[in-house]
């Protein structure tokens with residue numbers, strides 16, 4: 001993008017609509033006179049009295065416990081320097097926005113018009129009743145050190161200067177990982193730090209704590225190398241003075257260095273300086289918005305480099321955004337009185353370790369990448385990785401408890417993790433539970449369309465996570481080519497090319513022939529059909545050579561399901577299969593059927609579908625509350641649809657008296673308990689809204705789930721094929737990798753359950 005356009009876009013982003021980036025949003029109802037009486041006078045006097053009697057109740061009745069002050073005086077705003085408090089406000093609002101979206105922490109940004117340490121400290125101290133924590137930001141060295149030291153000593157809530165400690169934590173984790181990848185040891189690396197301000201000093205202290213040796217360190221400020229004989233330096237900088245001789249300029253210092261850390265200003269390093277570094281160099285050019293050396297220049301200068309910047313538009317963003325939301329989240333949740341060394345070190349390790357774990361597909365999607373994995377271009381997690389909140393905040397909270405600065409304890413860490421996920425809307429508890437279940441006994445899943453990147457990527461994920469053991473069907477060369485192209489880790493996975501004679505193909509063909517010989521299939525045709533991967537895959541499942549089949553990504557539903565129906569067939573007593581979607585909504589999971597198979601079900605079809613769905617929902621450990629949907633409520637309209645649905649409910653009530661089902665009813669009555677009980681108090685569904693919806697025909701089911709997905713933001717998991725004798729699951733055309741992974745998980749759980757049922761017989 002050209003610079004002028006980027007500039008205008010950034011200005012528009014901030015000025016359009018309501019100027020700025022944050023606002024205050026009420027958290028309690030404000031719709032009625034009664035609500036306002038509670039919110040303000042006279043109701044508000046009650047919590048006031050309680051807090052007056054017990055100050056700590058301020059956490060109970062106000063927003064204090066979740067409110068952080070982001071405070072600056074604008075003296076070191078990014079790398080823009082001392083541009084004043086007003087000019088720092090966009091950055092502070094930005095921090096507020098990030099606190100909110102990544103950790104659900106509310107922020108008031110406060111830009112103070114003072115450079116005087118005493119005045120600054122007195123103002124912030126006086127704010128203690130309002131806030132649960134204080135994030136100091138973009139305050140220049142050396143005053144920032146004194147301000148932070150005094151505030152930490154004099155306040156009883158966590159105070160952290162993020163440019164110092166947030167940056168130290170993130171870059172410490174990145175340095176540990178980068179050294180491992182480059183085969184370097186922290187206690188041996190020669191390190192050059194450019195900058196000797198707030199960030200540089202604290203980062204360097206962190207690196208020394210992590211094992212870097214002081215004698216291997218060179219630190220530069222505007223005046224050059226920090227040496228003991230310089231007379232213009234304060235105690236803080238002199239602590240990092242180097243006794244090495246013969247080094248004057250930064251270029252001198254960088255010769256043979258293993259690591260360059262830039263926390264100074266933009267464009268101070270050139271390609272020649274990088275070329276003079278030791279083999280496999282590590283360069284963190286962290287100045288914002290312009291790094292000390294541009295990413296492109298650095299990677300062009302050295303093929304063996306690990307290059308990071310503070311920017312989001314290149315790989316390896318080493319930026320304190322990865323830390324501050326989660327560090328404060330953990331500190332606030334245990335009401336810590338400080339953010340101490342133990343908490344910081346815990347955060348370093350949590351971030352470093354998270355980088356080594358398989359990257360969720362959602363992160364790849366968010367960054368338009370295909371296979372992020374620990375390595376040269378991925379030394380640190382991506383900011384949009386939702387696992388950061390559970391990993392880092394929990395580690396920080398634990399360390400606060402263990403080091404004795406927590407005022408409240410957490411004992412149930414699983415519940416805490418769930419609470420954290422809920423805060424950022426990342427709670428997919430049901431899928432996580434299913435995934436956990438699948439991992440307990442992973443099954444062999446055969447993929448009929450393995451010559452497709454999305455299938456292979458999903459296969460890699462389920463293999464890595466221990467959910468399934470993939471078997472790939474397709475052209476071996478093509479599959480290997482995709483694996484190589486995307487650097488997928490599937491080398492040891494079985495690949496079967498059904499177009500050439502392969503394992504048990506003759507046997508499978510004979511079986512198909514025997515099953516279908518009176519339905520027009522000759523042995524010759526059966527052998528030919530076994531070259532089709534859907535026939536072959538279904539046969540593998542039928543013969544127990546695989547436990548589940550996944551197909552349908554590239555073919556229509558009917559042609560995918562037909563081979564499975566011919567070879568495996570439906571389970572005893574089931575005339576027709578059906579398709580169900582699990583919709584993961586903000587209010588919990590909803591089950592929709594039939595959304596994929598039966599176009600216009602009869603009354604008996606509706607009964608059969610409901611029986612299959614009820615059993616399947618129960619297998620997810622959820623009590624089904626079923627609504628049979630129509631455009632009519634309990635006989636309020638006549639017509640084919642109300643009549644068949646009403647009749648189906650009647651049959652189900654009679655044949656399955658324990659089934660919680662009612663209808664026919666409209667969707668809003670099914671989903672709204674009050675609406676249903678006010679208007680139809682006799683309904684057997686009263687008490688709670690329905691969680692399972694049976695649609696009168698395919699089009700209504702299909703339209704409803706797609707609308708909920710697109711407009712309601714629900715995630716659709718499925719279609720889960722119900723009624724097959726053995727696990728076969730058919731993907732929707734063009735499913736995403738995440739959707740495929742979810743289907744595989746369901747297929748494995750399905751296979752486990754079918755195996756258990758067989759054992760029990």
Ligand SMILES: NC(=O)C1=CN([C@@H]2O[C@H](COP(=O)(O)OP(=O)(O)OC[C@H]3O[C@@H](n4cnc5c(N)ncnc54)[C@H](OP(=O)(O)O)[C@@H]3O)[C@@H](O)[C@H]2O)C=CC1
Nearest residue numbers: 076078079141196197198199221222264287288310319320
């Ligand atoms: N990626 C990230 O997460 C973070 C990045 N940063 C970036 O780090 C930089 C410094 O921030 P911060 O420490 O808060 O600011 P400070 O003002 O406290 O420190 C700036 C330091 O950079 C030095 N410096 C400036 N120009 C040069 C130069 N030409 N040669 C050598 N040294 C130079 C200054 O030297 P002197 O003291 O002699 O003037 C000073 O020591 C900024 O660009 C900021 O954006 C900061 C925090 C986090």
Ligand SMILES: CC(=O)C(=O)O
Nearest residue numbers: 078079163288319320
């Ligand atoms: C990222 C940050 O805090 C800075 O550049 O100042």
Ligand SMILES: [Mg+2]
Nearest residue numbers: 078137138163
């Ligand atoms: Mg900053």
